[in-house]
Amino acid sequence: MRRFLLVNPWIEDFAAFDFWGKPVGLLRIAGALMDADAEVHLLDLLDRNHPWLEHRTQTDEWGRGKYSAEEIEKPRVIDWVPRRFRRYGLPREILHEKLPELPDVDAVLVTSAMTYWYTGVTETIKVLRARYPDVPIILGGIYATLLSEHSRLTSGADHVLPGSYTSIRLALESILGLKLPDETGPPAWNLYPHLDYAVLNISTGCPFSCTYCASNRLEPCFSPRDIPEILAEISSICALGLNRFAFYDDALLFHPGFTNLLKEIIDKELKLELHTPNGLHVSRIDRDRALLMRRAGFGSLYLSLETADQSLLTSTGAKLSVTDFTKAVSALKDAGFPSDSLHAYVLFGLPGQSEDSVRRTLDNALSNGVKPHLAEFSPVHGTIEFERAGLSPDTDPLLCNNIAWSHRPELKPSLERLREYLKEYH
Numbered sequence: 001m002r003r004f005l006l007v008n009p010w011i012e013d014f015a016a017f018d019f020w021g022k023p024v025g026l027l028r029i030a031g032a033l034m035d036a037d038a039e040v041h042l043l044d045l046l047d048r049n050h051p052w053l054e055h056r057t058q059t060d061e062w063g064r065g066k067y068s069a070e071e072i073e074k075p076r077v078i079d080w081v082p083r084r085f086r087r088y089g090l091p092r093e094i095l096h097e098k099l100p101e102l103p104d105v106d107a108v109l110v111t112s113a114m115t116y117w118y119t120g121v122t123e124t125i126k127v128l129r130a131r132y133p134d135v136p137i138i139l140g141g142i143y144a145t146l147l148s149e150h151s152r153l154t155s156g157a158d159h160v161l162p163g164s165y166t167s168i169r170l171a172l173e174s175i176l177g178l179k180l181p182d183e184t185g186p187p188a189w190n191l192y193p194h195l196d197y198a199v200l201n202i203s204t205g206c207p208f209s210c211t212y213c214a215s216n217r218l219e220p221c222f223s224p225r226d227i228p229e230i231l232a233e234i235s236s237i238c239a240l241g242l243n244r245f246a247f248y249d250d251a252l253l254f255h256p257g258f259t260n261l262l263k264e265i266i267d268k269e270l271k272l273e274l275h276t277p278n279g280l281h282v283s284r285i286d287r288d289r290a291l292l293m294r295r296a297g298f299g300s301l302y303l304s305l306e307t308a309d310q311s312l313l314t315s316t317g318a319k320l321s322v323t324d325f326t327k328a329v330s331a332l333k334d335a336g337f338p339s340d341s342l343h344a345y346v347l348f349g350l351p352g353q354s355e356d357s358v359r360r361t362l363d364n365a366l367s368n369g370v371k372p373h374l375a376e377f378s379p380v381h382g383t384i385e386f387e388r389a390g391l392s393p394d395t396d397p398l399l400c401n402n403i404a405w406s407h408r409p410e411l412k413p414s415l416e417r418l419r420e421y422l423k424e425y426h
Contacts, residue, residue: 005105006030008044009124011088014403018065020246022199026111027187036178042191045089049194063196063244077396078404099131112141115397125156186233197244198237202230206250211316211384215250224255244273253284262292272297279304279345282328290335305344308361329368342370349377349406351388355414378402
């Protein structure tokens with residue numbers, strides 16, 4: 001039997017928080033490998049409940065919490081940012097101590113997320129190489145897809161496979177030496193000894209083409225999953241003793257069967273606790289849907305407000321209007337959602353965006369009794385906003401870090417004033 005190690009790497013950044021984050025794509029590949037009769041081991045360096053941890057960080061009422069963190073030297077290209085730089089996840093000393101306990105494997109598969117987290121990927125692969133000098137290390141995920149050439153030159157992986165499972169399956173089969181299923185099944189959540197939550201995707205891709213988002217480069221088509229398949233996945237996770245789920249769809253409310261899914265959850269009395277860390281499209285929330293979402297168990301909702309500036313809405317994709325936002329909030333409150341469960345993302349730092357525009361958007365959220373959160377813009381390679389920002393394709397991804405971007409001299413004073421403005425309401 002062939003044996004594989006699947007790895008979720010460290011994050012290296014100025015800030016990071018476990019905001020219902022799990023490597024779902026990696027877990028789906030784990031499930032596919034198990035379906036192919038392989039033995040699979042998981043090393044999630046961001047697992048706050050990892051059995052190797054001597055001290056675990058506090059978990060809040062919704063299953064979230066801070067990662068363990070160690071301060072490290074800032075990369076030279078961003079050493080001007082007046083913030084401490086840290087490695088988040090399992091302490092390096094513990095990993096080195098436990099490396100000999102990792103099983104011998106035929107290959108190591110590493111995932112990746114934000115492009116500006118690439119130093120964490122590189123450092124993880126470097127440590128793994130010491131344990132597996134003669135074993136192929138394969139890198140996939142978001143960074144590997146959006147910046148495949150950069151990751152080939154920088155990561156230290158033997159193979160970089162950009163794209164989704166469907167597009168990399170044949171290459172994986174060739175490297176791993178086994179036949180894989182055509183499509184992945186449910187994520188292998190049973191690889192975790194303890195979970196505070198699970199992550200759900202009821203669709204892939206997004207029907208929109210927002211100028212600041214790379215979703216269409218990761219998944220070119222919007223593909224809703226079948227409701228029976230989703231319900232079976234939910235039931236299998238509930239069988240593990242878990243009822244807290246976070247939806248990470250790019251366009252959750254555009255699933256044509258979303259209302260039916262809610263009704264099924266209610267009719268089956270599944271007693272779920274549901275959250276939406278990705279911003280919801282407020283144009284798809286009316287009174288009836290709000291009532292169903294409340295009854296189905298939604299505990300917190302993060303709404304896309306983004307900007308109240310109509311010119312920016314038009315230039316970036318215009319997937320909402322301020323009127324849509326007000327109507328959605330009213331419907332949600334009428335359905336029984338308390339104000340402290342409603343949150344709104346407000347973009348800051350878009351090319352051409354003024355401080356006054358951001359302030360007016362914050363005022364709109366506050367006037368509707370919704371807690372606004374400044375979502376600091378991060379330029380993503382290959383997007384229209386990346387080009388509008390005047391960046392070149394060879395720009396170091398670290399310079400696209402949202403904190404580094406918002407701390408540039410032309411933006412930092414505005415950010416500080418807006419944060420002080422928000423403090424008056426908290």
